Amino acid sequence: MRTDDRAVTEESMTSPRLSALLVVHNEEAQLAACLDTVKFADELVVVLDRCTDRSKTIAARYGAQLIEGAWELEGSRRNAGIEACTGDWVVEVDADERVTPALAEEIRATIAVAPYGHFLIPFDNYVGDRLVKYGWGAAWGVSATVRLFANGPDGPAKKWGDQRVHPRLELKGVKGTLNASMEHYVDRDISDMLQRLDRYTTARASDLRAMGDIGTFGRNVRRIFSRFWKCYISRRGYREGAYGFLIALMAGLYPILSYLKARYEDD
Numbered sequence: 168m169r170t171d172d173r174a175v176t177e178e179s180m181t182s183p184r185l186s187a188l189l190v191v192h193n194e195e196a197q198l199a200a201c202l203d204t205v206k207f208a209d210e211l212v213v214v215l216d217r218c219t220d221r222s223k224t225i226a227a228r229y230g231a232q233l234i235e236g237a238w239e240l241e242g243s244r245r246n247a248g249i250e251a252c253t254g255d256w257v258v259e260v261d262a263d264e265r266v267t268p269a270l271a272e273e274i275r276a277t278i279a280v281a282p283y284g285h286f287l288i289p290f291d292n293y294v295g296d297r298l299v300k301y302g303w304g305a306a307w308g309v310s311a312t313v314r315l316f317a318n319g320p321d322g323p324a325k326k327w328g329d330q331r332v333h334p335r336l337e338l339k340g341v342k343g344t345l346n347a348s349m350e351h352y353v354d355r356d357i358s359d360m361l362q363r364l365d366r367y368t369t370a371r372a373s374d375l376r377a378m379g380d381i382g383t384f385g386r387n388v389r390r391i392f393s394r395f396w397k398c399y400i401s402r403r404g405y406r407e408g409a410y411g412f413l414i415a416l417m418a419g420l421y422p423i424l425s426y427l428k429a430r431y432e433d434d
């Protein structure tokens with residue numbers, strides 16, 4: 168064996184192993200496109216939550232480890248996936264997201280030297296084929312979130328909470344931020360955005376009832392304006408024109424609709 172071949176072999180033996188984790192429910196339309204972008208990982212783990220479409224067949228074709236079941240809470244199914252990962256590091260990717268070549272390269276370079284901890288990954292959010300960079304937040308989309316984290320002897324550096332929508336995160340270790348972005352195809356169009364608002368507020372209403380404190384009508388009315396301001400002005404949604412206005416409007420409506428559903432509708 169040549170010296171340079173031996174060096175490559177030794178490096179591959181000592182490099183941290185990376186698990187790519189996807190949690191899906193009936194995502195046959197976009198699952199393959201997502202899995203194509205995480206083939207650089209050493210292990211693929213796909214959690215199939217009550218899938219009735221071809222998601223299982225597609226994931227199996229990529230050699231993924233499959234975890235099948237039915238989970239009521241988002242945090243529970245994501246934690247089940249994390250527990251199944253055997254890599255030293257885990258990158259979480261949703262079916263509507265894509266790991267770009269630049270992000271894949273940065274992830275590999277980062278985990279080769281990073282201490283135990285977690286990393287924020289910036290997002291490029293798309294509505295249809297339009298990149299919408301500004302205005303996300305206030306429980307309506309994210310501009311960056313923790314998707315890369317260590318999975319060491321003391322357990323994973325990230326754990327999800329037990330809320331139905333936007334579960335809280337328990338994070339450990341050193342915090343870092345990557346530069347390359349994840350591509351996120353948030354909504355196909357405005358109708359899709361409205362349907363997402365309906366799903367999110369229904370799930371949030373269940374969380375509010377479970378907590379035994381749904382808040383007050385007056386406070387949630389005020390949040391319409393404070394959240395709109397946060398997205399449209401503070402997060403510069405105005406730079407996106409009508410799309411920025413629409414995102415701010417959805418963020419403002421989210422808490423009041425959740426409250427009204429918790430008050431007037433049953434689980």
